Amino acid sequence: MxxxxxxxxxxxxxxxxxxxxxxxxxxxxxxxxxxxxxxxxxxxxxxxxxxxxxxxxxxxxxxxxxxxxxxxxxxxxxxxxxxxxxxxxxxxxxxxxxxxxxxxxxxxxxxxxxxxxxxxxxxxxxxxxxxRDRARMRERLTSLGRRDAAGRVAHLLLELHGRLLRRGGGDPRGAAVPLKQAHLADALGLSVEHANRALAALRKDGVATLHKGRLEILNRKALEELAGWGGGTQGGMLAPTTLAG
Amino acid sequence: MxxxxxxxxxxxxxxxxxxxxxxxxxxxxxxxxxxxxxxxxxxxxxxxxxxxxxxxxxxxxxxxxxxxxxxxxxxxxxxxxxxxxxxxxxxxxxxxxxxxxxxxxxxxxxxxxxxxxxxxxxxxxxxxxxxRDRARMRERLTSLGRRDAAGRVAHLLLELHGRLLRRGGGDPRGAAVPLKQAHLADALGLSVEHANRALAALRKDGVATLHKGRLEILNRKALEELAGWGGGTQGGMLAPTTLAG
DNA sequence: CGTTCGGTTGATTAGAATCAACTAATGTGG
DNA sequence: CCACATTAGTTGATTCTAATCAACCGAACG
CATH class of the missing domain: 2.60.120.10 (Jelly Rolls)
Structure with a gap:
């Protein structure tokens, strides 16, 4: 190549x-x-x-x-x-x-x-x-502060999926997500091994998979449940428009 | 009253x-x-x-x-x-x-x-x-992701002390910090009991105390050491001025 | 003067880090 | 194109940090 x-x-x-x-x-x-x-x-x-x-x-x-x-x-x-x-x-x-x-x-x-x-x-x-950056950092803070490993992974996957969808990438069932497990771990305050186990649990339970640069959402309800997903749109105070997040 | x-x-x-x-x-x-x-x-x-x-x-x-x-x-x-x-x-x-x-x-x-x-x-x-808000959120993210309880507490105390100093409150040895231990805990992703123990350790080691709404910094070097304090100023890209942070 | 709130301490449990292999891909140079 | 090297992912055993559970203390307050 x-x-x-x-x-x-x-x-x-x-x-x-x-x-x-x-x-x-x-x-x-x-x-x-x-x-x-x-x-x-x-x-x-x-x-x-x-x-x-x-x-x-x-x-x-x-x-x-x-x-x-x-x-x-x-x-x-x-x-x-x-x-x-x-x-x-x-x-x-x-x-x-x-x-x-x-x-x-x-x-x-x-x-x-x-x-x-x-x-x-x-x-x-x-x-x-x-x-929007600040809102995202706050969401992540909540993840690291109060969610367990599975919840953190689930939440980050949903966040990324949402951001990708909003800019026309992927579809409701998945998207291209080129993260290595080490990126996930380092973003979520986990060890690589533990991030791996959390991901394995999602896979085993048929909730979502992250494999070869591709995220597949198998059961969105369950994924949101795990993540404690507020669903919140994050619009800025000075932001009447509703474009990419 | x-x-x-x-x-x-x-x-x-x-x-x-x-x-x-x-x-x-x-x-x-x-x-x-x-x-x-x-x-x-x-x-x-x-x-x-x-x-x-x-x-x-x-x-x-x-x-x-x-x-x-x-x-x-x-x-x-x-x-x-x-x-x-x-x-x-x-x-x-x-x-x-x-x-x-x-x-x-x-x-x-x-x-x-x-x-x-x-x-x-x-x-x-x-x-x-x-x-600056975003920079602060990122600092905190680093705390929750990669620092232990004592480090998180130390870092937050230093952050608050710095912010207070910059607006003319307190002095290099301490400042008025009206936080309850529950606030610390909920900001740092800790249980109240564990936040208490971390604070107790700082006190025992003569590093810092937080008592009756007052922060006393007894050993700044040690506090910074615990916090992994980068010391970094956080200036915004569009911010040539150096006012309150 | 009892109640409540904030803080403290100890015992136990749970979740995640660490340590240690090992496997599966990916990639490279011969 | 294959053999080897490297990176990414996986799994199990053990250790450790922090959560949880359970009291209890002291000060402020009404």
Whole structure:
């Protein structure tokens, strides 16, 4: 297999961008898409496992994740980034890494700020994203604080499934989820072995499976039950729109 | 003691507001403070334990916290709100409750949005707050995922101490921290008994004490060691300023 | 002056980490 | 194309951390 087999190039123009309807710039009407060209400062294709050093970018294809190392050398995965997500790599402790081969569109922080300064709609879109991020972190906090291993796994699978569905990926019965068990474990505060056992239990009970990069939901009711799924939509205070979550 | 003994009234004008330097409106120069009067839609004084139903408000005095109930009736505390913090009570599952007697300034969501639409600086200030919230949630996620009980307690105490210091409360050796052990436990995903034992260990080892609403830091080095304290400042991508965190 | 709430302590149990193999894929170079 | 190496997933045994259960104490309060 060629070294670049899975690298998905980006379209040259934002007008043709397939993830824009789910991304920061969704609020820019098609007629004005030309104006955002100056904000883009480049594109990048990276391989699974590569560290991403760019400051602000929009995922185009593939998955990435943000993580941080603890003092004793273990890893906490803080969030997963899907196509359309705006990602900021800040200077602090957190690292960003490509989970699969991935491509993304790098933005100029400066010009983005400037543009938001005279386009409140774009600023609101940015705020929406942050609000949703916070809501997701809160959900995860509840998982790590009060759910057992099976519940945590179930909840994360439902979260990812929902996010994928909202951007047109997968279907009600499953979706492409390229996570390794180690990612699950590190996101959920579990050991790999225990994450494995939780997953095995879901499989044995005919609730869901995660195999070869594919999530299959066999019994949604049971999965939601395990997860203590609130079903909650997470709309931001300043977010009347109902786009990608 | 009178029923209203601890209720701190707000000043009539934003110009005299003692928490504004740490709050959303810090970016409005003193000369233009008059303009934000229209955004305020009222003030409220509440007693410890009261549920807060207002949508968007700035804490003026006292503490509050946001929490959510799990299916099995337990509680997860998602965040603590200190004077100067902007708090949004969204429709979803999360509740906001006064932790002490508290007073705050209610904002009109609509007029706030409108104002931010023509004042990018205010929008940025709002974004800064959200970014910091997210960073704090990520820190906490790391605690719940990868730190043991003592580490979680130590980390939260340091976080709160830092936030208080930055808004002029307390001193390097301690601060007023009105948390009950149950709040600690519910924020950190521990049972009350276990939170108690962790606190007892800190006390026994001369690291820190939390007693009668007061945090005393006896050995900061040791506390940071336990917490795996990264020390990291958490500046937002769009946040060049270095105000309250 | 009894009640309640917050805090403390001990005994027991349960859930998850750790340690230790081992198997199944995936991938690579000869 | 095969042999070997590496990564991902699986399983069992053991240890440990934290939850649960059960009292009990002390201070604040009404």
């Amino acid at each position: 060629s070294r670049n087999a899975n690298l998905t190039p980006l379209p040259g123009s934002c007008a043709a961008c397939t993830v824009r309807p789910f991304a920061l710039f969704r609020v820019i009407p098609q007629a004005r898409v030309g104006e955002i060209a100056r904000i883009r400062s480049g594109v990048r294709l990276v391989r699974a496992g590569d560290a991403i050093m760019d400051g602000v970018f929009t995922m185009y294809a593939g998955w990435a994740f943000t993580w941080t190392a603890t003092n004793d050398g273990r890893r906490q995965v803080l969030d997963f980034h899907l196509p359309g997500d705006l990602v900021e790599r800040t200077e602090d402790a957190a690292e960003v890494e490509a989970l699969t081969d991935a491509s993304f569109c790098i933005l100029s922080k400066e010009r983005l700020c400037a543009f938001m300064g005279h386009d409140p709609g774009l600023a609101l879109s940015y705020v929406e994203g942050l609000t | 009178s029923r209203n003994a601890n209720l701190t009234p707000l000043p009539g004008s934003c110009a005299a507001c003692t928490v504004r330097p740490f709050a959303l409106f810090r970016v409005i120069p003193q000369a233009r403070v008059g303009e934000i009067a229209r955004i305020r839609s009222g003030v409220r004084l509440v007693r410890a334990g009261d549920a807060i139903m207002d949508g968007v408000f700035t804490m003026y005095a006292g503490w509050a916290f946001t929490w959510t109930a799990t299916n099995d009736g337990r509680r997860q505390v998602l965040d603590f709100h200190l004077p100067g913090d902007l708090v949004e009570r969204t429709e979803d599952a999360a509740e906001v409750e006064a932790l002490t007697d508290a007073s705050f300034c209610i904002l009109s969501k609509e007029r706030l949005c409108a104002f931010m639409g023509h004042d990018p600086g205010l929008a940025l200030s709002y974004v800064e707050g959200l970014t």
